Amino acid sequence: MRLREFVTENGETQLRVWGDRDVLVVSAPLPGVLRVRLAPQARANGLGFPRLAEKRSFAVCPDLPKAARLSVAEDGDTLRVSGGGLTLHLDRKSGGWRVMEAAVEGAEGRPERELACVLDWNGDAPTARPAMGSETFNLSRSRLNLHAPEDAAYLGFGERVGPLDKRGMHLTFWNTDCYPHHTDTDPLYISVPFTTVVQGDRAHGIFVDETWRMTADVARSDPHGLAFASAGPELDVYVLAGPRPADVLRRYVDLTGHAPMPPLWALGAAQSRWGYRTADDLRAVIAGYRERDLPLDSVYIDIEYMDAFKVWTVNRAGFPDLKAFVREAAKQGVKLVPIIDPGIKAEPGYDVYEEALHNDYLVRTARGDVLVGEVWPDPAVFPDFTRPEVMTWWAGRHKLFADAGIQGQWNDMNEPACFSLAQPRETEGKTLPYDALHGSRPHLEMHNAYANPMSQASRAGYAKFSPNIRPWIISRAGYAGIQRHATVWTGDNAATWSHLGLSLPMIGGLGLSGIPFAAADVGGFGGDTTGELLARWYQAAVGYAFLRNHSAQGTVDQEPWRFGEPYTSIIHAALELRYRLLPHLYTLAYGATRTGLPVLRPLALHHAGDEDALRADSQYLLGKGLMVAPVMAAGHSKRQVYLPAGRWASVFNLAEFGKIHDGGAYVTADAPLHTLPLYLKAGEALPLTEPALHTTQARWERVTWLAHLGESGFVGQLYEDAGDGPVVGRLTRLIGNREDGKLSVRRETEGEAALPEQRETLHIIGLEPVREVHGAAAYSYEDGVLRLTLPAHWEEVTVTWVE
Numbered sequence: 001m002r003l004r005e006f007v008t009e010n011g012e013t014q015l016r017v018w019g020d021r022d023v024l025v026v027s028a029p030l031p032g033v034l035r036v037r038l039a040p041q042a043r044a045n046g047l048g049f050p051r052l053a054e055k056r057s058f059a060v061c062p063d064l065p066k067a068a069r070l071s072v073a074e075d076g077d078t079l080r081v082s083g084g085g086l087t088l089h090l091d092r093k094s095g096g097w098r099v100m101e102a103a104v105e106g107a108e109g110r111p112e113r114e115l116a117c118v119l120d121w122n123g124d125a126p127t128a129r130p131a132m133g134s135e136t137f138n139l140s141r142s143r144l145n146l147h148a149p150e151d152a153a154y155l156g157f158g159e160r161v162g163p164l165d166k167r168g169m170h171l172t173f174w175n176t177d178c179y180p181h182h183t184d185t186d187p188l189y190i191s192v193p194f195t196t197v198v199q200g201d202r203a204h205g206i207f208v209d210e211t212w213r214m215t216a217d218v219a220r221s222d223p224h225g226l227a228f229a230s231a232g233p234e235l236d237v238y239v240l241a242g243p244r245p246a247d248v249l250r251r252y253v254d255l256t257g258h259a260p261m262p263p264l265w266a267l268g269a270a271q272s273r274w275g276y277r278t279a280d281d282l283r284a285v286i287a288g289y290r291e292r293d294l295p296l297d298s299v300y301i302d303i304e305y306m307d308a309f310k311v312w313t314v315n316r317a318g319f320p321d322l323k324a325f326v327r328e329a330a331k332q333g334v335k336l337v338p339i340i341d342p343g344i345k346a347e348p349g350y351d352v353y354e355e356a357l358h359n360d361y362l363v364r365t366a367r368g369d370v371l372v373g374e375v376w377p378d379p380a381v382f383p384d385f386t387r388p389e390v391m392t393w394w395a396g397r398h399k400l401f402a403d404a405g406i407q408g409q410w411n412d413m414n415e416p417a418c419f420s421l422a423q424p425r426e427t428e429g430k431t432l433p434y435d436a437l438h439g440s441r442p443h444l445e446m447h448n449a450y451a452n453p454m455s456q457a458s459r460a461g462y463a464k465f466s467p468n469i470r471p472w473i474i475s476r477a478g479y480a481g482i483q484r485h486a487t488v489w490t491g492d493n494a495a496t497w498s499h500l501g502l503s504l505p506m507i508g509g510l511g512l513s514g515i516p517f518a519a520a521d522v523g524g525f526g527g528d529t530t531g532e533l534l535a536r537w538y539q540a541a542v543g544y545a546f547l548r549n550h551s552a553q554g555t556v557d558q559e560p561w562r563f564g565e566p567y568t569s570i571i572h573a574a575l576e577l578r579y580r581l582l583p584h585l586y587t588l589a590y591g592a593t594r595t596g597l598p599v600l601r602p603l604a605l606h607h608a609g610d611e612d613a614l615r616a617d618s619q620y621l622l623g624k625g626l627m628v629a630p631v632m633a634a635g636h637s638k639r640q641v642y643l644p645a646g647r648w649a650s651v652f653n654l655a656e657f658g659k660i661h662d663g664g665a666y667v668t669a670d671a672p673l674h675t676l677p678l679y680l681k682a683g684e685a686l687p688l689t690e691p692a693l694h695t696t697q698a699r700w701e702r703v704t705w706l707a708h709l710g711e712s713g714f715v716g717q718l719y720e721d722a723g724d725g726p727v728v729g730r731l732t733r734l735i736g737n738r739e740d741g742k743l744s745v746r747r748e749t750e751g752e753a754a755l756p757e758q759r760e761t762l763h764i765i766g767l768e769p770v771r772e773v774h775g776a777a778a779y780s781y782e783d784g785v786l787r788l789t790l791p792a793h794w795e796e797v798t799v800t801w802v803e
């Protein structure tokens, strides 16, 4: 007999169900999201509810709106708990449960649908778990096995190599500094235990909010099972309704938080290298760009700017006056983004160390001593960011950067990486031991969470000292919800063609894991790149959310001009393409902060149910309607491109407008080295601008709309604001309405911003020869493309054509 009770805790209604071996707590935190907290080994305590440990989630937003109400119905042995449009069916005899999506009344084809079905679950009784401090840990303490339908694909799961669909893989959630990684390395730096399950054209999500070390067997050992095993005492499962992948993602970011709006400069070209040591080195790099008229918006500064790798110090020999140098770079339109690592050099007299030690801010060993390891500084100790007072202290340290006028930061080695330990203990990878202590919590539980509060503290630091800017923070490690605090890059990749190819499903998968602004190091971090690889990488990265060329020390220099011609010019053209696309990219970034939809999108996001789109890992969508299909193999000058349903116009390099293709088919793109194959979907319009050497404001004086006329016209969007500071701007929708052989184009705007007088042009692809145009200042028509110059304050343009 299973007992149950309703309780309200912190404003949330929960249903608690328990038997003699396990406990379920059900709630509906948001519409379309059902949470099932499952403690398999918790023993009922007489007739009372067994106390579960207090849950502190690093992922779920602390300020969610009021939870949806629950209702319960009993039907024989089945208990039905409904909330937020989902229903949990619990078999009171077996304890088995499933989550169903309610049928939509009157909507045919939307019958009740099973989203999650438990095959079995299991846990060790608390006594079976070895005490902390012993050498063996039970890494599969709580287990949950969900039914994996044969036709289901599993997207997301955070930062992973391999194809976008993770079916058939065994995944570990344990943030790991691994260099080099390969096409099958697992795990990597980031753990997001969230997947979008796609079945036909329907999708739903499963999120297991556990920071404890965990694994997921994604229909690998058992083709019909998705099995989670956690080292923790419970599994906190969220089931998210669809029906489309974009709906699942929206619900997930409503739950775990929206990414903040990046400043415009962060989307411009960035140069980095582990090897720039001094302000003079950086001066030379900036000059190298400017001499060649290459666009550049930021330079990242690696660990050598510090004094002997001591965080929150500046090496005065290399950087005699950091503030003055920040100002000097700004005059060239360049921002600086310094690195910060969590490891603190254990050196008596060094103030950061002394403060941390004195205030008890550091991670300790199981025996209670301060844990000592080695990172760049050696010996090194580690702040325990999981405690609020440590976060506040760390945030306070950002004054150094804020005072110097720095607006961006690069949080690295925050898995945390630790190369060796003063007292070796059981662990996994180069990090802290399982039994190290964060207050009273073991590292086994806190490891995956470590990077989130570190980046949260960075954001808090800028909010405190530079409240008028939008800080740009990138992090190497992260757990679910990291997007609220920082974006990520994919860590130490390598200068190989396979790594270039890998970057697309990897960034795509991060995007489907709620992290919309991820990117990989352009050119490759480890190993020597080549002119051809670098050029192709810049082309492929035209739609990375940010564009940073970064490489390791000891490798060949890889700034855009290092390989001479034709590569310098080809990279120059790719950078100009990027800057032309900035209005579109910035608008996508704005959209991402509201909907969670990433900048770089796997095709599956918009074409669920299309098996070819699901497997098209070597191309991506930039927004909904621009297909990017880079060449990612040495010596190739052609490639196959999959175009999903719809009509697509080739707009190679955004300049060569060619054929219109019917989608649902593969086409061969001719793409010699200077060419990036791009295709614009019918019905879509993109805002573009002129290339520039660096960004200024996201209020573009020249805007060219590139539209591809569809059956009913086209739609485009443009978000504009100051490019930094408060996110107060104007959203313009360009609407082309096609009716009765006539196209009328107008705009709708929302929000306000003082905008400069804009010079707009509109290029429309896919028109029959034009008969008449009204409302334009000038126009020309050639080869199916109508080019219109729009007058100031235009209201409507109409076009008729020869049928």
Ligand code: GLC
Pocket (backbone or CB within 6 Å): 273, 274, 302, 303, 339, 412, 413, 476, 491, 492, 550, 551, 552
């Ligand atoms: C790590 C980072 C890399 C950085 C290096 C030195 O390997 O991932 O980007 O350049 O450390 O700080």
